[in-house]
Amino acid sequence: MSKMQLCLTLLLIALCPNIVACDSLELLDGWVKKPIPGTKYTAAYFSIKNNSHETQSINKFSSDQFKKVMMHSSSTNSEGITKMNPVSSLMLLPSQILEAKxxxxxxxxxxxxxxxxxxxxxxxxxxxCGKNSSWQFSLPMKSP
Ligand SMILES: [Cu+2]
Structure with a gap:
């Protein structure tokens, strides 16, 4: 990319801050873990691809079949203890595949x-992905 092209790209990004939308998101795979009877929580996993040339960010998920859908990230510390933390948004760079597993x-x-x-x-x-941008998809439920 030349300096001029880079400059134009940066200018366009600066001029169009609201361009971020759920455009061109593609579901590649995914599933929902069938809740064990009596449990309050279960989890869903997926891989989503951003087919656009723009960075996309998802800031909320919802489902009529569940009370609440939260975005979490698990991490394991040096002592082997796994913790879950809330995530406020999921960002996908152009062509990036985001794997939730x-x-x-x-x-x-x-x-x-x-x-x-x-x-x-x-x-x-x-x-x-924003005020007026949403994307619908479905995932099959599977027994773990
Ligand atoms: Cu969690």
Whole structure:
């Protein structure tokens, strides 16, 4: 990239700060862990690709089939203790594949007492990337 091109790119980014949207996000894979009866939480994992030339950031997930959907990240310290921390947004660089998997980033799902699930049931999610930008996708439920 020449200096001129770089300059133009930076100028465009500066002029269009609201361009960030859920455009061109593609679900490659994913699943929801079937909650063990009586448990309050379960998790969802996925890989999502950003097919656009813009950085995309997801700041919220929701699902009608769960009370609450939280973005978490797990990390294990030097003593082997794993902790989960809330994540405020997930950023995907152009062409980046974001993998949410056990032991790393995941969606923490709060289970409603009344809700019953079947294996292979599809769970619908909505991801929002800004005020007016959302993206719908579904993941199958699987027994761990
Ligand atoms: Cu969690």
């Amino acid at each position: 056990p032991g790393g980033i995941h969606l923490m799902l709060s289970v409603r007492k009344s809700e019953r699930f079947n294996a292979d049931q599809l769970i619908s999610f909505s991801a929002s």
